[in-house]
Amino acid sequence: MSLSAHVVIQRGSLGVDVALEVKPGEVLALLGPNGAGKSTVLRVLAGLARPHAGLVRLDGQSLDDPAAGIRLAPHRRPIGMVFQDHLLFPHLSTVDNIAFGLRARGSSRAAAHTVAARWVARMHLSEHSSAKPRSLSGGQAQRVALARALAGDPRLLLLDEPLSALDARTKLDVRADLRHHLGDFAGATVLVTHDPVDAMALADQLVVVERGRVVQVGTPVEVSRRPRTDYVARLVGLSLLSGTAHGRAVLLDNGAAVQVAEASNGPVFVAIRPASVGLYRSRPDGSPRNVWPATVAGVTPYGETLRVDLEGEVPLTADVSPEAAAELDLVLGAGVWASVKASEVAAYPA
């Protein structure tokens, strides 16, 4: 139950070209900003959009192969899909929504109902079995949508922004719930999201897509520790710099120098966590520190701290406590000194 896909499709002015490999039981998240082409890729995998080139294969069976003239209609694909607004059929009850796919794939009414009733119980929806979608809460609707997609025993599960229709509080519960159900699913799962927290929490593998292209692939840990584009770095809350390593010194592309923890040579990315950046009114003493002058370009609340955007020869983001911010008088345009210990700076090959 492995998916191997290379999707090439033009969507308006956006050329999408994305390749994916998903192993059985694995969850791959397509992460990227809105309009990056993620949902388009998902629609191709579902058979709802026609790729111009490439190849989509599931367990060795071609679903799409434009070069060979092969295109399996969506209703013939062994897939289940959860849509952004769930798209539960408004005229059908919970149990009939879940039974829909089984009926469509040829089960008798009784057999479909038996399986659907099992899913109702499994998803803790028994009280809402005969309820119409409009009377369900967001979390319940999400569970019905997931049950409906999984009830047909698909080999490929597609999730399009499955949590984006939920409010923040529901989202936490539903995310945990979804994680649990994805863990039980034996097939391949492709999840589309623009929320890095969802991606990190649910996926075994991240594929970061920007403007129709894959910009980074890796496990959530790899991607969050070693982002390769500004977008990813901002998503995971890191400052990303690029330059050339000469031993333990990295010469940035703009001419500034950074001392790093481990020696290397050649082109590298340098990632700095906001929490490891210290801010001072006057130049701090002591080594081995990286110290740069900077100006405050923005201050926004971030949890219990303040996130400070800094401009200067080394653009950085720093997290400081509200007390420290008051003491430092961090107003827009204020001049400060930023310092980072070399041991806190990660450099990795570009």
Add this chain to the structure above:
Amino acid sequence: MNAPVSVRQSRSQPDGATGVPAILLIPASIAVAFLVLPLAALLVRAPWSTLGSLLSTPEVRDALRLSVVSASLATLISLVVGVPLAWVLARSQIRGRGVLRALVTVPLVLPPVVGGVALLLALGRRGVLGEPLYSATGVSFPFTTTAVVLAQTFVAMPFLIISVEGSLRAADRRYEDAAATLGAGRAMTFRRVTLPLIAPGVAAGAVLCWARALGEFGATITFAGNFPGTTRTMTLQVYLALETDPDAAIALSLVLLAVSILTLGLLRDRWLMRT
């Protein structure tokens, strides 16, 4: 001319101002009077005491039954062939869709009597299709109840098509995508997802179509003639009775008025609640 004209105040304007300038209010009042007074006259002159006996004569009962049966059949035919056509107009990619839509909506604006003439030329015993049909099978439409149904269908079906096509365009097609990912082919998707989603539009179109078929006069009298029991519908009976028995004509008119008001009631949510 500045005397305040009594107009029921709008609930959204509790300050007493109607917000309607006199220059609009006066012609608007004339329009209301013109549209409402004739109906009021019908009620005023109605022979209320003899209504029951007037409506229970064999002639009237025949006309009533014929109208209800033929309008219902016309609506049924319109549903069976009109809903698929609406789907074609709303969803298919076939060329010349715009022309096709224009063609099938012509009967909407065509004088019904012209429709009757056209039907006669197509399906009459000497008609383009009618002649070979008659010589081959001996079947002839004009001046039969079938002709009544055909005339009504011709005039009323466009109402259904327009209504259903509008509903199809407004329906969220992503539900059909969802059905496809669940293994439903196009036929099943149409039957179990699309049709239920557009059911209110289909119902409204059917009611409108039925009401139009019931009121049909011009095409019917031209194509089907005016034979008691077989082609003399309510509207034809009203027209005839007006010369011989005005009270019967008024009584029949009341029935048709009641049906019209009922129709509006059924369509209320879709047509009257617009603000």
